[in-house]
Amino acid sequence: MATFVVHIRYGEDRELLERVRPDHREYAKALADRGVLLAGGPFVDGDGAMLVYEVPDRAELDRVLAEDPYTKEGVLSETTVREWKAVTGSWLG
Numbered sequence: 001m002a003t004f005v006v007h008i009r010y011g012e013d014r015e016l017l018e019r020v021r022p023d024h025r026e027y028a029k030a031l032a033d034r035g036v037l038l039a040g041g042p043f044v045d046g047d048g049a050m051l052v053y054e055v056p057d058r059a060e061l062d063r064v065l066a067e068d069p070y071t072k073e074g075v076l077s078e079t080t081v082r083e084w085k086a087v088t089g090s091w092l093g
Contacts, residue, residue: 003038008076009078027067027068
């Protein structure tokens, strides 16, 4: 399995963001229930969010991101993906 940190930035249309947010959060909860989304949430300044995924590979992450309502509805202005290797922390048990 691979771990990816994804930084998303919202576009200018805040009404669209608010309208799509419930569907995005429902999708995120389903991913969390399956162990795909380890953590996620918006930045306090409202500029975007950070999400941490665990998937078999980058191709699967791309599929997961493409199915996100934020992506499908054009809410995002930018998505940055970085593979991450956690070496310490409470998540590691």
